[in-house]
Each structure stands twice: as structure tokens, then as C-alpha cells.
Amino acid sequence: MGTLATHHLILTYLTWRMRFVPVRSRKVAIWSGGVDPHHFAAIASQVRPLIGKVERGEDLTPHLSGLVNTLGFAMPEVSAEKRRHKKDHVLTKTGLHHFHVGAMTGANPRGRSGRLVFxxxxxDEFKIIAISDHAAFSIGSAEWTRLFGISNRxxxxxxxxxxAYMAFPTVSSGHPLELVVYADHCDEMMTQTDSRLDDRAFVESLYSENNAVDGQPLLQPARPTFKWHFENCDFGMLETKTRTFFRVYFSPR
Structure with a gap:
């Protein structure tokens, strides 16, 4: 079995994790430049369950691709064809998440219809940019071309x-450039800071320079224990006894 360098491991995790949507309430908007109002009205019954969950701040994972529930990555020795399916290339190239929608029935408990909301x-916001289907993932197809045209507009x-702009540049491996740079920063921070996590003065500065969510001072355990941690895609240090997260970097997405 192959091994992954720390930078590659971080990048692999981020490429998978960015497919998820953090749970929180959001305002729903529809971009008229990509969504025809008449078409949207005709399929409103299929889209409404998703919109309701977005507005209530519910978990949207059931509307994501089933692939996000699998391992989510492939080791280097796996063929390029199989590795290709481990990435959401539309998300990588456009920044748009896609969600499966459909009316839930006894015969269709997952509420899938083949229709996708991008x-x-x-x-704070969930802006619907396009309504499409799985043909949008077939590179070179008419639907793929239409979706990328909408994304650029x-x-x-x-x-x-x-x-002028450059829309979500990628590197030769197919990873978003911004995630590659972000993974580099995380790796460098781990290398530079790892030995300081046993330094009492450094640890005390973490607690004195940060506050709890409610603004109150953080309580420092007698013997804090830290590990490097991602909160969704935000990177930092987690004190494992109190589950206190010290954020170092915000995710670029």
C-alpha cells in the first residue's frame, strides 16, 4: 500500500470535505441569469423540500451525491480513471455545489428525480444558479457547456x-489551486508550531489571546492536550479535553 505525504493527505481531505455544506440557516435566492422563472415554477414541488431545509438550517447531506459517503479518495497507485470519480469536478471548476431534488414518496424515499440544483x-446565502441534470458532468456535452456558460456569466x-478574472484555476493533478496553496500553509504551520504545543508560555498565550464564542475568557485545563484539527475545512488546534478549537486559518471556500 502506498503512503501519502502530509501535504497530500491534507489536500486529499480538503478536496473531499469541501463537497459538504456546513449546517447553518441560510437565506435562499434565485439568480435569474441562470434559472428560468417559468421552469422553476414548474418544478417547485421538487425543489421545495431542499429550500425548506436550507432555510431551517438542517443537514443537506441527504441531497448530496452518494459518493460523499464513501471513502472519498484514492491512493496514488489507483488508476487515473478511478481517481477521477473521487472529485466533484463541477465544484472544483465553478465553485457550485449540486443537490439532488425530488418529491419524497413511499417508492422514492430519498426524494431523487435525476434533477439537480446548482x-x-x-x-449566509444559498443562491440557486442553475437547474440541470447529470449530463452537466459529461465533459463536452451540450449541458456541460450550458452550465459552464451560466457559471461564467x-x-x-x-x-x-x-x-478581468480567472475562474477557479486548477493544477495538473485536478485540484483547485487555492486548495493546494491552503494545504501548503497548513503543512507549514504544523511544521513550525508542532514543537511549541508543549511550551507552557505558548499555550498560555493561546488562552489569553482568544475568547469563547460568548466572549468569556477561555478556561485552560491543568494539562491541555492538543491535536491538529479541521473544523469542516477551517484549520487549527483542538484541545481534546475541553474540545476547544483554536482556529489558525479559515477555509478558502
């Missing part, structure tokens, strides 16, 4: 007139 998901709509 959305730009931030901490959407990105352009967020920029000042005439501004």
Missing part, C-alpha cells in the same frame, strides 16, 4: 464592469 453556498455578474 448553488453558490456561502455562510454568474462570476462576471459579481465583478465590476470590465474587470
Amino acid at each position: 448553488a453558490d453556498v456561502t455562510d 454568474y462570476i462576471q455578474s459579481q465583478l465590476p464592469a470590465g474587470a
